Structures are given as C-alpha cells and as structure tokens.
Amino acid sequence: MASQNDCCVKVSLRIRPQMAKEKIEGCHVCTLVTPGEPQVLLGKDKAFTYDFVFDIDSAQKQIYAACVHKLIEGCFDGYNATVFAYGQTGSGKTYTMGTGFDVNVQEEEQGIIPRAVHHLFLGIKERKTQAQQQGTHPPEFKVSAQFLELYNEEILDLFDGARDPDCKSRKSNIKIHEDS
C-alpha cells in the first residue's frame, strides 16, 4: 500500500515576497512558516500543512530541486508527470513556472519551465554519450512541447467581440522538437 509520502499528487505552497506597492501601502505579512515543518500559520490560529512550503526567501532552484527534478528524471523511466500552478492573480504563478521567454532572465531567476527543458535535453545528451562510450546503440528520443495558457471567464470577457465563445484557452505556437 502506498504511504502518504508516495501519494501521486503533491501540493506545494510558495509565499511570494511583498511587492513594492504592498510595502508602500503598509500591508503586513500574515503568514508564518513553522520551522522544519511544511506548515504555514495564517494569522494567529489557522494552520495549513502541505507536502512542501516555501517561504518568502525561497530560490527558484530550491523549488525545482524539491518539486520537479524527480519528475523529469522519471520521464526517462517512462513516467508521466504534470506540474501546474494555481493561485489568485498576482500570487506568483508565472514567476514560479517561468515562460518560454526567460532566455534573457538571469539563471537564478529562471522558473520551472526553462529549467525542465534544460534538464530534459541534458538528460538526453548524457544518455546518448553514455551509450556511445559503452559501445551500445544510442537511445532515440522524441520531444514535443505545447505551451497552454488558461483564461478565466472575466479575462475572456475583456476580449469581447473578438472572442470565440468556445475558446477557453490559447495555445502558443512554441514547439520544441528533437527527433534523433
């Protein structure tokens, strides 16, 4: 039987730092992360526990190492994985996930998507090199990617007339292919 730690759905919470505007407006930080525990205290008495909790000072690479690294390694063993960010507007989903346009962003600021793509292609290269060194047939990989951004109804309404009533999402034309 799978233990709680083996559960196939894991939920992580990331608390973003206050924005300049929030500081200027005198907003207070109302979260307190329990040291050594994946638990956050909201206000004085509301405690919530997750698989991981990342406090204000967490780095992008920390999030990747704890939540995503294992999933990409699992792909090489044939496992599927999904990572998605959920939260209210301005909570840091885009910052944490990263985008396909992070190429000019400093390495330490890069989000999950560019890190995962880099990890995947590095893994492919390593496995091919290893096969070559061992004199075995190099493995073949096919990578394809789609980038999907979901909108909620209110945002779609902003597009008014130009809106396709059945369209609740937009796919970018970014495609990464490696056939070898």
Ligand SMILES: Nc1ncnc2c1ncn2[C@@H]1O[C@H](COP(=O)(O)OP(=O)(O)OP(=O)(O)O)[C@@H](O)[C@H]1O
């Ligand atoms: N961990 C973080 N460290 C530093 N800045 C952050 C962090 N998380 C978010 N931000 C900043 O906070 C702002 C809002 O974040 P972001 O755009 O990622 O939110 P979002 O959840 O994607 O919002 P929306 O749903 O409106 O697209 C951005 O300026 C972003 O750079």
